[in-house]
Amino acid sequence: xxxxxxxxxxxxxxxxLVGSLAGxxxxxLGFRATLLDKRSKPGTPGYDQSxxxxxxxxxxxWKALGEIGVHVDIGPVALPMEGRIVHDMEGRTQFQxxxxxxxxxxxxxxSNLNRVLxxxxxxxxxxxxxxxxxxxxxxxxxxxxxxxxxxGQRTYHGDAILSCDGAFSAMxxxxxxxxRFDFSQDYIAHGYQEFHMEPTATGDWAMDPNGLHxxxxxxxxxxxxxxxxxxxxxxxxxxxxxxxxSFAALKDAGYARMWLQDNFPDFCARVPDFAEQxxxxxxxxxxxxRCFPWYKQRSLLLGDAAHAIVPFYGxxxxxxFEDVDILxxxxxxxxxWEGLFMDFAKARKPDTDAIADLALAxxxxxxDKVADPLxxxxxxxxxxxxxxxxxxxxxxxxxxxxxxxxxxxAWARGREQERLIRxxxxxxxxxxxxxxxxxxxxxxxxxxxxxxxxx
Amino acid sequence: xxxxxxxxxxxxxxxxLVGSLAGxxxxxLGFRATLLDKRSKPGTPGYDQSxxxxxxxxxxxWKALGEIGVHVDIGPVALPMEGRIVHDMEGRTQFQxxxxxxxxxxxxxxSNLNRVLxxxxxxxxxxxxxxxxxxxxxxxxxxxxxxxxxxGQRTYHGDAILSCDGAFSAMxxxxxxxxRFDFSQDYIAHGYQEFHMEPTATGDWAMDPNGLHxxxxxxxxxxxxxxxxxxxxxxxxxxxxxxxxSFAALKDAGYARMWLQDNFPDFCARVPDFAEQxxxxxxxxxxxxRCFPWYKQRSLLLGDAAHAIVPFYGxxxxxxFEDVDILxxxxxxxxxWEGLFMDFAKARKPDTDAIADLALAxxxxxxDKVADPLxxxxxxxxxxxxxxxxxxxxxxxxxxxxxxxxxxxAWARGREQERLIRxxxxxxxxxxxxxxxxxxxxxxxxxxxxxxxxx
Numbered sequence: 001x002x003x004x005x006x007x008x009x010x011x012x013x014x015x016x017l018v019g020s021l022a023g024x025x026x027x028x029l030g031f032r033a034t035l036l037d038k039r040s041k042p043g044t045p046g047y048d049q050s051x052x053x054x055x056x057x058x059x060x061x062w063k064a065l066g067e068i069g070v071h072v073d074i075g076p077v078a079l080p081m082e083g084r085i086v087h088d089m090e091g092r093t094q095f096q097x098x099x100x101x102x103x104x105x106x107x108x109x110x111s112n113l114n115r116v117l118x119x120x121x122x123x124x125x126x127x128x129x130x131x132x133x134x135x136x137x138x139x140x141x142x143x144x145x146x147x148x149x150x151x152g153q154r155t156y157h158g159d160a161i162l163s164c165d166g167a168f169s170a171m172x173x174x175x176x177x178x179x180r181f182d183f184s185q186d187y188i189a190h191g192y193q194e195f196h197m198e199p200t201a202t203g204d205w206a207m208d209p210n211g212l213h214x215x216x217x218x219x220x221x222x223x224x225x226x227x228x229x230x231x232x233x234x235x236x237x238x239x240x241x242x243x244x245x246s247f248a249a250l251k252d253a254g255y256a257r258m259w260l261q262d263n264f265p266d267f268c269a270r271v272p273d274f275a276e277q278x279x280x281x282x283x284x285x286x287x288x289x290r291c292f293p294w295y296k297q298r299s300l301l302l303g304d305a306a307h308a309i310v311p312f313y314g315x316x317x318x319x320x321f322e323d324v325d326i327l328x329x330x331x332x333x334x335x336x337w338e339g340l341f342m343d344f345a346k347a348r349k350p351d352t353d354a355i356a357d358l359a360l361a362x363x364x365x366x367x368d369k370v371a372d373p374l375x376x377x378x379x380x381x382x383x384x385x386x387x388x389x390x391x392x393x394x395x396x397x398x399x400x401x402x403x404x405x406x407x408x409x410a411w412a413r414g415r416e417q418e419r420l421i422r423x424x425x426x427x428x429x430x431x432x433x434x435x436x437x438x439x440x441x442x443x444x445x446x447x448x449x450x451x452x453x454x455x
Numbered sequence: 456x457x458x459x460x461x462x463x464x465x466x467x468x469x470x471x472l473v474g475s476l477a478g479x480x481x482x483x484l485g486f487r488a489t490l491l492d493k494r495s496k497p498g499t500p501g502y503d504q505s506x507x508x509x510x511x512x513x514x515x516x517w518k519a520l521g522e523i524g525v526h527v528d529i530g531p532v533a534l535p536m537e538g539r540i541v542h543d544m545e546g547r548t549q550f551q552x553x554x555x556x557x558x559x560x561x562x563x564x565x566s567n568l569n570r571v572l573x574x575x576x577x578x579x580x581x582x583x584x585x586x587x588x589x590x591x592x593x594x595x596x597x598x599x600x601x602x603x604x605x606x607g608q609r610t611y612h613g614d615a616i617l618s619c620d621g622a623f624s625a626m627x628x629x630x631x632x633x634x635r636f637d638f639s640q641d642y643i644a645h646g647y648q649e650f651h652m653e654p655t656a657t658g659d660w661a662m663d664p665n666g667l668h669x670x671x672x673x674x675x676x677x678x679x680x681x682x683x684x685x686x687x688x689x690x691x692x693x694x695x696x697x698x699x700x701s702f703a704a705l706k707d708a709g710y711a712r713m714w715l716q717d718n719f720p721d722f723c724a725r726v727p728d729f730a731e732q733x734x735x736x737x738x739x740x741x742x743x744x745r746c747f748p749w750y751k752q753r754s755l756l757l758g759d760a761a762h763a764i765v766p767f768y769g770x771x772x773x774x775x776f777e778d779v780d781i782l783x784x785x786x787x788x789x790x791x792w793e794g795l796f797m798d799f800a801k802a803r804k805p806d807t808d809a810i811a812d813l814a815l816a817x818x819x820x821x822x823d824k825v826a827d828p829l830x831x832x833x834x835x836x837x838x839x840x841x842x843x844x845x846x847x848x849x850x851x852x853x854x855x856x857x858x859x860x861x862x863x864x865a866w867a868r869g870r871e872q873e874r875l876i877r878x879x880x881x882x883x884x885x886x887x888x889x890x891x892x893x894x895x896x897x898x899x900x901x902x903x904x905x906x907x908x909x910x
Contacts, residue, residue, distance in 0.1 A: 184639035
């Protein structure tokens with residue numbers, strides 16, 4: 001067991017969002033950190049921006065950034081989205097708020113955020129970032145990381161190692177080939193393809209920028225998030241296989257043009273080169289990665305390296321930032337790295353499992369249920385109860401996106417609340433009466449105690 | 456797509472049980488096969504026998520071996536076990552038959568079986584085995600296998616590749632890092648440790664050799680299988696962690712001696728050096744591996760490389776042999792390697808998933824239920840119905856071990872039969888009346904059609 005003491009040197013393979021945040025925080029706590037990243041320095045030639053362009057930053061992410069003062073750099077370039085803007089087949093839209101007025105998730109550019117975090121990290125006295133340095137493997141026993149650098153192979157030594165090298169973590173290989181490491185990677189049957197929607201000819205937004213646009217089409221969907229340059233990044237989520245409604249079918253350019261126009265007419269009207277983009281833009285896969293234990297001796301997996309999830313709850317980055325937040329709050333009280341890493345991982349694992357499941361479930365909600373009148377009625381009762389009982393009734397989406405309620409607790413409470421709402425929806429006259437506060441509160445206590453008069 | 460034609464050359468990384476069987480069968484079908492194995496040739500210096508000493512060969516395995524005539528070599532060294540011999544805390548035993556009289560599973564030595572299959576493969580005109588040749592990686596696009604040989608690195612080319620290199624398959628790595636490959640490895644909370652029970656001083660068996668011995672102790676168990684030299688291989692299955700009843704606790708030699716004597720007194724009486732063996736013998740882990748797709752272009756994963764399971768149903772080797780049996784029966788009718796591998800894998804996957812689940816469930820049955828009077832009563836009704844309705848009622852264990860019923864079908868039928876027996880067990884007077892054939896058949900038709908008179 002290795003006692004923790006300030007001044008110790010922490011290796012961080014991966015200077016992405018999570019790794020950079022961890023490095024900054026460690027420096028503020030008096031440690032030294034060396035970040036290793038295969039990419040070039042942001043802003044220099046060769047800097048790779050290939051990964052998806054925008055992400056949804058919500059409460060957990062803001063909280064973590066705020067704890068070390070980084071939020072002030074992000075605020076100006078983050079675009080608030082206060083709800084879903086649902087597009088039907090005729091191009092009509094309907095606004096569905098995410099929470100109360102003022103509660104929003106924020107569209108941020110990954111490359112912007114990464115650049116800001118890299119700059120902040122570089123400015124810390126305790127942090128060094130080594131770019132163009134690909135961490136290839138780890139010796140857990142000797143707490144060493146092996147890397148390919150522009151000057152050749154190099155071995156890094158650290159007092160502890162935080163592996164933040166993403167869903168396809170090279171560091172995790174050493175865990176995976178060690179004994180008794182549970183691991184799974186599960187791909188969903190859908191892939192995704194990004195489209196770019198330019199501003200209008202007059203330089204304005206092509207659509208309302210104050211929401212997350214969704215074209216729900218049951219088995220597939222399109223979404224769009226606004227960018228600071230008044231463009232939108234649109235993403236089509238669609239099955240890989242099948243003779244129609246699939247990326248396989250869309251390989252036929254003629255079919256693709258017709259299919260996109262049939263299903264997303266108002267999107268196509270705003271993206272003149274949609275057919276060309278469909279032909280050129282890459283289609284990528286979506287994976288959930290679970291594993292355990294995340295810790296071995298003085299090494300820890302963090303963020304996507306430990307728990308990559310599908311993007312449908314907008315929580316991948318937020319969960320990674322919250323990892324760092326929780327870990328760094330435990331660090332000052334911890335005695336040894338081994339003990340810290342074990343305690344952190346065991347406490348955190350049920351929550352990242354919960355958000356992985358929630359993210360998978362939310363895909364069905366986004367692509368199908370948001371257009372279902374019964375589901376919308378359920379959401380109305382949910383919102384009404386939240387307004388009447390703000391202390392005890394918090395909708396699931398609100399708990400996940402606008403509070404720090406542990407994901408597993410949010411999910412358990414959300415399931416219980418949904419069960420109660422479903423029973424209220426069975427009461428006679430609910431359609432007319434749910435807006436009467438007394439009736440709704442009385443209905444709630446009746447279904448809670450099982451005293452339900454069914455129709 | 457690559458047309459199949461006789462004379463083509465198939466690479467088989469892994470000359471273990473499954474790889475050797477596949478090589479022999481391919482040769483008999485007119486193909487050439489090159490087997491690559493990291494081990495030394497059986498019988499030469501350096502040949503490694505470290506893996507577990509005996510396995511249970513049952514119907515599916517015998518059938519596959521029989522199809523190419525190898526069963527005649529195995530028969531003389533296979534020891535029939537007609538049932539479980541359950542040891543209680545006082546060392547008293549109870550015999551529980553596996554099926555009808557004459558139905559047995561067979562204790563065979565892994566090294567014996569491997570040697571016989573290697574010899575048979577070497578004798579085939581179309582087969583070459585390259586020993587001390589560790590296949591390290593695969594180029595799926597170019598259908599090449601890279602290997603370390605005593606003469607250095609070598610690249611092998613084949614028209615198709617069957618990877619039979621076991622649970623920790625190096626070939627599978629190339630699948631795993633390709634896109635959209637689902638994979639999981641799940642360790643159970645128990646490990647295992649082998650003990651050797653010598654023949655008695657007079658050279659006789661220390662216990663009855665006609666059964667599989669079990670010491671069920673609820674959360675843990677010991678088992679023993681006979682060997683041809685009149686010794687037994689005994690295996691302790693026990694949790695890794697915990698302050699008592701765990702391998703962690705058994706690290707204290709004094710505690711281990713006391714604990715083994717307390718829980719397995721009649722075992723300890725027959726193994727004088729049990730405490731020394733507990734201290735010296737290695738403890739190993741138990742894993743379930745699932746993945747899909749098993750096929751990529753002209754490469755296929757087979758046996759444990761595709762679906763490693765825990766040993767509690769005695770089906771790991773049998774399932775691997777059945778893989779080969781099914782594949783080789785599909786091969787003569789198939790047009791392309793790509794099509795064959797896809798069709799085989801899609802058809803086979805539900806069955807290997809089923810046996811993986813059955814093997815996990817059978818651990819609970821072996822270590823706990825076999826000592827439960829209610830469970831034993833359930834088994835009696837099961838056996839009675841099987842005797843009365845031999846055409847339509849086949850107990851689950853019988854379907855799995857003594858027939859070729861697809862595992863998934865066996866499991867579905869087994870669950871339905873168990874549901875019916877449970878309902879019969881709720882009928883008044885069942886304890887006395889189940890031996891009256893008319894009553895039992897009438898009870899079955901009543902529970903089947905929901906016409907149950909409850910007590």
